[in-house]
Amino acid sequence: MPDQLSRRARASLLTLTFAVCAPIAAHAGTATADPPAPGGRFGIGVAEIPASRLDDPRARVYIDDHVNPGTTFTRALKVFNFSAKTRHITLRAGGAAIRNHRFTFAPPPAGNELTSWIRLSRTKLDLRPGDSALVRATIAVPAWASEGERYAVIWARLASPKPGPGTNIALVNLVGVRAYLHVGPGGEPATDFEIGQVHPRLGVDGDYRVVATVTNTGHRAIDVQGRLYLLEGPDRLKEAGPYPIARGTTLAPGEEAEVTVPLGRGVPDGRWKYRLTVQSGRVSRTATGTLTLLRGPAAPHRALALLPLLLTGLGCAALTLLAAIVYRRVRERVPGRQAG
Structure with a gap:
């Protein structure tokens, strides 16, 4: 046989x-x-x-x-x-x-x-x-x-x-x-997808992530993989990477989702060109452009992420002050207690 x-x-x-x-x-x-x-x-x-x-x-x-x-x-x-x-x-x-x-x-x-x-x-x-x-x-x-x-x-x-x-x-x-x-009848339907907006995102931990929107425009599910290169950066840095896309994203036909590329803290601030390649099976797409990495007070994502912590701290301070004022007034009204 x-x-x-x-x-x-x-x-x-x-x-x-x-x-x-x-x-x-x-x-x-x-x-x-x-x-x-x-x-x-x-x-x-x-x-x-x-x-x-x-x-x-x-x-x-x-x-x-x-x-x-x-x-x-x-x-x-x-x-x-x-x-x-x-x-x-x-x-x-x-x-x-x-x-x-x-x-x-x-x-x-x-x-x-x-x-x-x-x-x-x-x-x-x-x-x-x-x-x-x-x-x-x-x-x-x-x-x-x-x-x-x-x-x-x-x-x-x-x-x-x-x-x-x-x-x-x-x-x-x-x-x-x-x-x-x-x-389905006939030949296999096409597998295809598009890369949309690409932008940096600064986490509370101070680590950068590059986030890209991927849309499945084909008729088969896709498992998103790929890598990011940073090019022509500040201080005459020619290249950083490759940085792999965080795995685990699967998109059914018609679905759209953000995929994330962790960069960590070793990437210097400044203006970079990027080349992002996304792949699923035999299909590969590449997006290019520029990114500006900026840590510090001007980083909006970080400020927004810290806002709840700041509000919580101010609230606790206000409650502590109010409790101290109430306690002092109660002590002053106790019969027989005189100022020392």
Whole structure:
């Protein structure tokens, strides 16, 4: 039998980016599904990429596809045990959504329409230390499926022993691979976005952030990444950076949100040119212009941020003075008390 993995993907990429375990309480609410840094007890990653998406960075990390109604396809995932103990790992698909500009999920068994289309070749694994195993996810889209994009997470789960008497909380480690699936007739709809206003923002802590407005003008969700360079600055400084965009922003089609680039305190005040590159998958956009960084009394954001603290301090001082006046008058009216 021919190897389906080799037939479906021209590159067998079994050691790509992995999602690594993050402990959460059982039955926790929704949260962002961004994988933490490697080094956990176990992991799961994409093990094959369609030939049509070999140049797509998102396809190296997520299941990211467009298919017509009635299509059935398979993606291979690889599960790893990085720990020094044998692990019993279970696998399951869970529902996901984009809320408040974040890719959010509800831990299994919560599902949605997409999870009802997903079947896993294996749902239980016993992996010895350093071992790995392939799991195939088959997604069967019904012929009656409506047009639109759907989201899910394929989870690998490692649970602690059952809770003892008097407690109903169990520690559950979940790692997952996101799935972005657009269903519709014809070819894949365009992915596109625009960069709007770019301006500096000074925090109360004295650290600068550059804030940019990004609007998803396409028909697929985007995960915003990128970097900022500062150029031709004060004191003949030629370049500062690159500074990465804070990750975690996901925009559904039509959504707009601010993305932030932390600069810290090491950037000198003055006038800078900037080059901001924003990327999602294969699409990249660049904005250029000038920024003026200014710490001190003239910085409006900092003054506004400190205003509540100043008002609170003045209020406390006024109350203290009023209490002192009242106390003195009461003492003066006590019978038999004379001025010394």
